[in-house]
Amino acid sequence: MGFLLPPGISRRYAALGASTLVVIWLWVAFGRVYRLPEHISWNVNSNRPQYGQSSPVxxxxxxxxxxxxSIKSVCGDTRWNESLVFTCDESVGGIGNIRNSILNCVRYAISAGAGLVVPSIVLxxxxxISYIRTGVKTDMSFMFxxxxxxxxxxxxxxxxPIYNSxxxxxNYEKAHNHIPLIPESIVGYVPKTGLxxxxxWRSTFYNWLLQYQDTPDTTRPTIVELGRSYLQYPIYSDGEGFALSFGGILKIRxxxxxxxxKTLTNLAETYSFDADLSAPFLPNSFFGVHLRTEKDAAEGWPAPDWVYSRYDTQSKLYLEQAPRSSxxxxxxASGDLNEVAKFASDAAARNMSVTTKFDxxxxxxxEDLTNLAWDQQALVDFLVMMKGADFAGIAHSSFAWNIALKRHQYAQKKDHLDGPQxxxxxxxxxxxxxxxxxxxxACLWP
Incomplete structure (x- = not known):
């Protein structure tokens, strides 16, 4: 028995309408891309990990x-000297020291209009670990x-121009004798806030160079070996845009x-906090502490003379700060696990839990972590600390300053240098x- 159409409706139009409905149904069922709410844990299209989930990134x-x-503008205003090349092979210390030293090398090369050989690092x-000026060098991929x-x-x-070596x-075979230079040495007195x-500096440099070359010879390369430059270049002299972007030329290995x-995603899974690692920091997550009491720090800033170098001072201040971010x-972060164990014991007495990357x-x-050198292992903490809900360090640590200054870009409080710390x-x-x-x-590139 056939289906009876209402009077006045043609079978041809009915068949056409039915075909259209079938096409629409097939598109809805199989061809449409569904976008489910990101807060639903079964949403497979979500790019944001949920509590207890590992990051897909x-x-x-x-x-x-x-x-x-900002960098293009400064470079565009520079007169470049094709025969002049700087090297940067004397950067020593940990990630905070070496990072700033390399960035200063690049900034001085821009000032002089010089090419640059890819920097190396002193191991x-x-x-x-307190012996940092070993003279043993490796390429910058050790850290970056x-x-x-x-x-x-x-x-x-x-x-x-950038040269691999x-x-x-x-025309290296025709080069003048290499000329050593500590960049700030040619300007005399340098205030604590930098040049x-x-x-x-550029004109001072070229006047200084005349003692080695009475007449510039552009047919032969002049190679200047820059010594270590650390906290002496005023980073905001080119404007805030330059200062805040320049450090981005260096990326951790x-x-x-x-x-x-992996540390962050496993940390989030263990302690049940949101791990949106695309965010600059993670509210309600963890309190990052830099316990700077290792052997090199103890010898560089002896505890009897430097109150903030003492374990007792650091642990007291950090544990007092901990509750503010819940x-x-x-x-x-510490290169001495015995000190971490001591801190964990003190924290437990206040009902607080302590963890490290090793956990x-x-x-x-x-195995990959333990195969890394001491300074390379610190790179993991350097990155993890950037994401914490809160952070604390002591003020004679460039490692801690790097982290705090980077995080400050996302802070609401702008009078950050006016105390109480x-x-x-x-x-x-x-x-x-x-x-x-x-x-x-003033002089540490964030």
């Missing part, structure tokens, strides 16, 4: 090479992503980035007497 710190208009003595560095400069400072400099007139990402746990890596990840905002505290070390805020 294997490397949350893998940023693209920077293409900075710390593995048996005595070399290709990111080269590509960032190609994009942001395209006129600067000294022999790769054009008072950095815009004059890939294995440390991956281990930091953290799920205190994450400690959140296992199997091959833990040397740096104080809602995201970080750097313990020390306010204005006690003005060189860090």
């Amino acid at each position: 294997p490397d949350a710190f893998d940023l693209a090479p920077i293409n900075s208009e 710390r003595n593995s048996s005595d 992503d070399t290709q990111h560095f080269i590509e960032s400069l190609r994009l942001s400072c395209p006129s600067m 000294i022999p790769s400099i054009p 008072s007139q950095p815009e004059e 890939s294995d440390a980035r991956r281990l930091a990402t 953290p799920a746990v205190i994450y400690v 959140h890596l296992s199997g091959q990840d833990l 040397m740096l104080s905002d809602e995201l970080s505290q750097m313990y020390g007497i306010p204005r006690g070390y003005p060189e860090y805020a």
Whole structure:
């Protein structure tokens, strides 16, 4: 028995309408992309991990090479000298020291209009971590992503020639004798806040160079070996845009980035906090503490003379600060696990939990971490600390200052150098007497 149509409706139009409905149904059932609410845990399309879930991102710190208009502007105003090349092979210490030293090298190369050989790093003595000026050098990939560095400069400072090695400099075999130079030595007195007139450094440099070359010879390369430059270049002299973007030419090496990402996702799973690693920091997550009492710190800033170098001082201040962000746990960065154990005991007496990166890596990840050198292991903490709900360090540590200044970009409190501590905002505290070390805020690239 056939289906009877109402009077006046043609079978041809009915068939057409039915076909259309079938097509629409098939598109809805199979062809449509559904976008489910991100807060629902079964949403497979969500890019944001939920409580207890691992991040699908294997490397949350893998940023693209920077293409900075602020850096381009400074480089574009520079007169470049194709026969002049700087080297940067004397950077020593930990990540805070070495990072700033390399960035200063690049900034002086821009000032002079010089090419740059990819920097190298001086290795710390593995048996005595307080011995940093060993003279043993390795390439910058020991800490940083070399290709990111080269590509960032190609994009942001395209006129600067970058050479992989000294022999790769054009006409190297005809080069003048290498000339050593500590960049700040040619200007005399340097205030704690850095060069008072950095815009004059270029002319001072070329006048200084005349003692080696009465008449400039552009047919042969002139190679200047820059000595270590640390906290002496005023980073805001080119404007805030330059200061806040320039550090982006350096990206931490890939294995440390991956281990930091794994540490954070496992930390979030263990302590049940949200792990949106695309965010600059994670509210209601963990309190990051830099316990700076290792052997090199103890010898550089002896506890009897430096109150903030003492374990008792640091532990008391950090545990007093901990409740302000209601953290799920205190994450400690330290190169001395015996000191961490002591701190964990003191924290337990206040019903607070302490953890480290070693607690959140296992199997091959833990093996990869332990195979890293002491300073390379610190890179993992350096990245993890950036994401904490709160952070604390002591004011004679460039490691801690780097973290606090980077985090300050996301803070609401802008009078962060006016106390009560040397740096104080809602995201970080750097313990020390306010204005006690003005060189860090003035001369450390965030």
